[in-house]
Amino acid sequence: xxxxxxxxxxxxxQDYFAEHKTLPTFSHVAQLxxxxxxxxxxxxVARLKLQGYLDYAPDKRLKPGRRFFERIIAESTxxxxxxxxxxxxxxxxxxxDDYLIEKPSQTVLITVRxxxxxxxxxxxxxxxxxxKRAFANVGDIVVAILNNEFTLKTLGKEGDKxxxxxxxxxxxxxxxxxxxxxxxxxxxxxxxxx
Amino acid sequence: xxxxxxxxxxxxxQDYFAEHKTLPTFSHVAQLxxxxxxxxxxxxVARLKLQGYLDYAPDKRLKPGRRFFERIIAESTxxxxxxxxxxxxxxxxxxxDDYLIEKPSQTVLITVRxxxxxxxxxxxxxxxxxxKRAFANVGDIVVAILNNEFTLKTLGKEGDKxxxxxxxxxxxxxxxxxxxxxxxxxxxxxxxxx
DNA sequence: TGACGTTGTGTACATTCGTACAGTACATTT
DNA sequence: AAATGTACTGTACGAATGTACACAACGTCA
Numbered sequence: 001x002x003x004x005x006x007x008x009x010x011x012x013x014q015d016y017f018a019e020h021k022t023l024p025t026f027s028h029v030a031q032l033x034x035x036x037x038x039x040x041x042x043x044x045v046a047r048l049k050l051q052g053y054l055d056y057a058p059d060k061r062l063k064p065g066r067r068f069f070e071r072i073i074a075e076s077t078x079x080x081x082x083x084x085x086x087x088x089x090x091x092x093x094x095x096x097d098d099y100l101i102e103k104p105s106q107t108v109l110i111t112v113r114x115x116x117x118x119x120x121x122x123x124x125x126x127x128x129x130x131x132k133r134a135f136a137n138v139g140d141i142v143v144a145i146l147n148n149e150f151t152l153k154t155l156g157k158e159g160d161k162x163x164x165x166x167x168x169x170x171x172x173x174x175x176x177x178x179x180x181x182x183x184x185x186x187x188x189x190x191x192x193x194x
Numbered sequence: 195x196x197x198x199x200x201x202x203x204x205x206x207x208q209d210y211f212a213e214h215k216t217l218p219t220f221s222h223v224a225q226l227x228x229x230x231x232x233x234x235x236x237x238x239v240a241r242l243k244l245q246g247y248l249d250y251a252p253d254k255r256l257k258p259g260r261r262f263f264e265r266i267i268a269e270s271t272x273x274x275x276x277x278x279x280x281x282x283x284x285x286x287x288x289x290x291d292d293y294l295i296e297k298p299s300q301t302v303l304i305t306v307r308x309x310x311x312x313x314x315x316x317x318x319x320x321x322x323x324x325x326k327r328a329f330a331n332v333g334d335i336v337v338a339i340l341n342n343e344f345t346l347k348t349l350g351k352e353g354d355k356x357x358x359x360x361x362x363x364x365x366x367x368x369x370x371x372x373x374x375x376x377x378x379x380x381x382x383x384x385x386x387x388x
Numbered sequence: 389t390g391a392c393g394t395t396g397t398g399t400a401c402a403t404t405c406g407t408a409c410a411g412t413a414c415a416t417t418t
Numbered sequence: 419a420a421a422t423g424t425a426c427t428g429t430a431c432g433a434a435t436g437t438a439c440a441c442a443a444c445g446t447c448a
Binding site: 022025027057063104118140189 | 208221257293295
């Protein structure tokens, strides 16, 4: 199997995607790769599809396959006795958004103030990724609306009442009498060091 | 200007992209949004294109515009009362990738194993964003190569010697005699909750 | 009230899309 | 040397694409 060139071609396609965030039509692929026939693209795509690099969208358009964004995480690590990360785990640097956010339209980013979730690894200044929905499970970290304020706590239960538990022993467990509303559930967190 | 619905529509398009990594054809957009005419899509797209959310690829296909990946970021947060972020309100937006990664070509992602940086809010299973360079400042969290292994620690100095300080009192400060090599500096961190 | 701008419908149409099928060029195998 | 397999060319074609134009429904504003 001589797919030597196929990876070179794939690279060009990936570059195209990086620039446009979409894949070209068959004709444009042909142009991009220097083919003079669209048909060459058809078979090229078929080959890459088998390997999981490309796929078809519901409307028969070209779309990136599951392996399209693969890239090595720590590549130039030859010197170290360090297990080269398996391809399955790898994240393309372009895809952090994707990795963290599954439902973009229902997702909000909130900057955290205060130390009440410190022991959960959520610090003052961190950003949490919140999926907006009214219901959560016990144990989830939730953004709750309490006295017209947003609060970030772990959802717990005492008897038949829901409570809000901070992850910092200097803060008290909140036991609101009138109940409270759940704004959303924390699905991710990130932090930048300056 | 009544683009109230347009953002609702945009949300559905964003969700489609999140799932397929490509945008649908006009006909499929119509289907997706409940339009009965492709033409409604044409004008809808024109509106969003003006605002920078959508754009055209070289082959006249639909592609994400520069603002397509923006997320809402709510400002004053967890302890302070603030209005539910609505689309029309003043909001700052950003792409997570852009925010966390400044030099893509020199940046790698490393999955953290172990608890040695727990008190710095870097847990087992978190991913750190590492900018590869050989020099760092005291106080930086660095990825060091020590005995052919990667280690994640805070860079410190004792006298004229550099040391590696864990952020967990159960772990000892590392004082390598022969010095060590710095692989890179941690510039960010993120975590996903399942 | 009536003019106007906006949003979506319905039909028509040239262009382009992706595929089918036949054929060429060239290396590898037996 | 003949047979086989792979990569690509070239032409043809039905289906789908995106656009144009005319028109209906609706809210807003003067």
